[in-house]
Amino acid sequence: MMTAENQNNQLAENKLKPRQRDILKALVQKYVDTAAPVGSETVRRVGNLEVSSATIRNELAALEEAGYVHQPYTSAGRVPTVEGYRYFVEELMERVNLSVPERRMIGHQFHQMRLNLDQWMSLTAAVLAHTARAASLVTPPHAKSAYFKHLELIGINEVMCLMILVLQDGSIHQEMLGMANPIDQETLTQTSRKLNVLLKNCTAEEIQESKDPELTALEGLTRQVLGRVVDIMESIDRDAISKIYRDGLENMFREPEFRDAEKMQQLIEIQQRHNLLEPILASILNSNGIQVIIGGEGPYEEIDNLSLVLSRYGIRDRASGVLGIMGPRRMPYGRAISTVRYVTRLMDDLISNVYGEDD
Amino acid sequence: MMTAENQNNQLAENKLKPRQRDILKALVQKYVDTAAPVGSETVRRVGNLEVSSATIRNELAALEEAGYVHQPYTSAGRVPTVEGYRYFVEELMERVNLSVPERRMIGHQFHQMRLNLDQWMSLTAAVLAHTARAASLVTPPHAKSAYFKHLELIGINEVMCLMILVLQDGSIHQEMLGMANPIDQETLTQTSRKLNVLLKNCTAEEIQESKDPELTALEGLTRQVLGRVVDIMESIDRDAISKIYRDGLENMFREPEFRDAEKMQQLIEIQQRHNLLEPILASILNSNGIQVIIGGEGPYEEIDNLSLVLSRYGIRDRASGVLGIMGPRRMPYGRAISTVRYVTRLMDDLISNVYGEDD
DNA sequence: ATTAGCACTCTAATGAGGGGACTGCTAATT
DNA sequence: AATTAGCAGTCCCCTCATTAGAGTGCTAAT
16 A cells, blocks of 8 residues: 555665665565575576676675565575565566456356346455465445435235345345234335335435425334334445455465464454454555555554455445455465456446446 | 164164263263373273273273274274264263353344344354354255245346345345346336236246246246246255355364364365255255264265254245254264254244244 | 283374585685 | 675474383283
């Protein structure tokens, strides 16, 4: 993310000499590949550098001094630090694109899909996970404010009815309502028809503050239903991230950094702890472009040794969600970013087809 | 499960002398507690047995001969075999009940809940996982045959509409439909009203085989909608297990048997592989009472070192699902069973309130 | 039938030793 | 001044041997 801190970093970073950049780049690439500390001779080979390993050792010492690499112990090779990854992502990484067959495959899957929100989100998560070979996260499209669209009441038995609420963004909410006394389907239909007229295109706030005598005078079932509608709409307004679709967790367990049981358990707990990820995803909703969050960086200490590549998709404030992937910090960022970029573009297209020329 | 094989087993099992039963019982209890092989002296102490450890050693050798216990290596203690667990569960285990505060807590959570299927299932999974301290599985209630209840079409924009299909069992299915040419909301409402009348209480089969000229003569959007309705209903009929709600996986990772990364990965893969669990859950739908599946037993070789305690809930063929827990084979079966029993009873009550006096 | 006693077995923990990868430094070279 | 060859030194990690300890099976006595 582009913050003030970051700009400071960049000033410092730009002081790196070209050769140091080459060295850092080769080192990160190799380390991402092998997960083992990288020595000077290896850097020379991987980076095709025309200097001796002794020179590279000197430069590595300088890079360590500057905080971009780290030595697990004296006389081991070097490993990138968080700052090293950040520099790599911002300055060194070459843009990669998904191969044509991969793009075709993804496009194909998206076009075959039935347009059911749940399936759609699951599929997106699956595609992301499979293509980036990492864990994926997707949140459903969400509007800044919920607008009432349609209500339906369906009698289930003597004392219960099913309420179905459709909002402008296409989301559907259902709830079973207990009724004080038996009400027949005809009355239920009347009730829903009446509310459909009264509430058309309203927000929760508008409903609550309405002085319309028709609304304020409601009683009985109708009042009960209205109350639930407002509750639901308010909870939607409140929670930008209603649900997180996930997939591909197993990809992470394959990585050597999670070989050890304790690290694995930490990972599982991070997945479970919604209060950790939700604020991050919510913040992405107000951003543009692809955001790379490198674990341990700034406010993200808690997700140490994980990284996220996230992007907002859809139409801001109208129907917009977050998608992206989560992997070990040692992640092929180039591929991750290109995957997220491509899927975001597809989602943007789909969203603008569905929500684009509304009303 | 009570099969012919099992009855054979039982004959064999009943040949165990009372002292052998005491020994096996103490051994299983201790092993479940400590996850370490149990020696003769420990059995004597745990089981309060009035014989010497030498006698117990002799009996243990007999139990090993009979296949109920196993020695990891010469001169180690004993560990229960699958058969040992089975005998324990069928014959030795004492019935335990959840404590009153626990029951109260669970009951409270269920009564506070909004009656939304998704929340309901998630809550049930959470309660099971938390109470049994294991992973939990819950499938939504499902009817043997899907009966049409209600259809709604809501225009989203010029070329798309949202179809909402409600079935007799209260399940809701939604899909976005693309329309060849723009259709206004009035027409959509007409269409849904018409289909609501024609399809009322029909099964997929009845719709397909209907000779009603009103149905067979349909065209355009109405025909398209009808096609999707039938497709959805058929897929419901086909798949007894539409979705599995899970929770508490992290409980399993805490167990020592999954300390090692490889076992953990196996576990993740079992969670992922739907074709493994779904048939098991589907078979539970046709059973009664609580079923204990001990990993590695009979046809369940693939889930080696896992056990399942499952139960059908609800009204058979009308609105019935499966719930239960999954844990390491070394599991406190008594507590697991009592948890599943109690939650099943609560679910039965809820289901009969909602679906009981239908029509 | 039971038990005390004992030799025996096998694991798991500990620590020593050595190979290997890589460094940092020095001194020579360009 | 920058680069490099060379080399001593560092530290990990693997292997191997040793040992303590838990628990067994067997025998002979009760």
